[in-house]
Amino acid sequence: MNADARGWRMALVPDALINPPHRLRTALPDVLRVLESSHYGVLQLPPPGGHSLLLAVIADQVAEYAHHGYAVVAIGVRGEPGDGLHWRRLAPLLRHRAVALPPRHLLRPDMDEAAQRQRLAAFLADYDLPAEEQRRWRV
């Protein structure tokens, strides 16, 4: 086995940012590229719609990470239904699993793309668990 390379950080990401429709493609930064260069993994959220079973599965995964020293954030899109995050249904599922709601960063299609890319990168770089939590789990 190699030394483990995991980054210990990940983002909940709406489908609309992973597979952006044409109208968002030029207005928003390439989020996967920013996440890759920030060493974050991805938890993809489904497109708008029901998906209650899938959201419960995603909540289970977030809980497992959050309870074991991983940092989880959420990236939304202003103007998409629920910012693309299914927050109204995901938030109670997370609370039920004793998980604090992940910090959210919202992208805005009406703002400059380059500035948003920088703001997103800064948000991702700045966020992590407290050092004590990192020491507890990340050995």
Place this chain on the structure above:
Amino acid sequence: MDPNAPRKVALVANCLLNQNAKVCEGAHYRGLVSPVVEALRSRGYLLQQLPCPELAFAGVRRWWAVYEQYDTPAYRAHCRRLAQAIAPLIEQYLRRGDEVILIGLDGSPSTGVRFTSSKPDWGGRPNRPEDDWEIVPRRGIWIEELEAELARRGLPPVPATGWALDMGRFDEAGSRRDLEQFLDSREKAVGSRGDDSVPS
């Protein structure tokens, strides 16, 4: 651009977008497996991440395991539940005529497509690196259950390959060539086919 035009959709193993899902000591990348993401996006594929069955079942601090250890009624039932969670999305893609492919994780006991890991006598305390395991040509348990769920819904088999991350020594350049050959072969197959879309 016609919004109803068929799209290309890649179902990707969970850990190809999030290496934090890997078993302890198994992550080769910080987050995304960028060669896979690049190969798919550069060819116009939409990405659909599959759930990770091992993470949700045995946790993020699980030991490594082989096919036989996960081949239990409880784990298969868990995989079927995950398959039922993601299958409606896959069904939507297939029924609207999208070209859907699957990129799994060769060598994985769960997500292997062409190969899985096998050692019928594994058990008890793990003591790698002394332990060894065998690679056998077979689906992993999660992929078997996902394909069974799609078949139950009357959907055709999805063309599939695996990124060879769990085959022992990982060869990124070889894996990349292998994936690109698969994707190029799909281009040719789709280009030469007639209308074989799924009835709605």
